[in-house]
Amino acid sequence: MALKLYGIRNCDTMKKARAWLDSAGIAYDFHDYKLAGASPEDLQRWCAALGWEKVLNRAGTTFRKLPEADRADLDEARAIALMQAQPSMIRRPILEGQGILLAGFKPEVYAGALNA
Secondary structure, three states: OOOEEEEOOHHHHHHHHHHHHHOOOOOEEEEEOOOOOOOOOHHHHHHHHHHHHHOOOOOOOHOOOOOHHOOOOOOHHHHHHHHHHHHHHEEOOOEEEEOOHHHHHHHOHHHHHHHH
């Protein structure tokens, strides 16, 4: 499985992750989930492996602007429905490949996971 980087093109963290991968010479396919969305299967797989709390971006303005009723009493199913409806609520980037699934970007974590 080739590496796939999921996120939103104009996000500053995404720009850092892409620059890091490019400078390390690591090939990847980019999936902009703001434009192309994220499939329910992807979201379920990420949440099963990482936990929905790590995949849901609660710090972003999209989540913070939700009515309190939508933010209260979240569970995995409700979180996945929110992320599917509003992909900006998905933490970024998500990096997925053979034996690799990472949420967020930290250069040292990428270096360790990718042996770079």
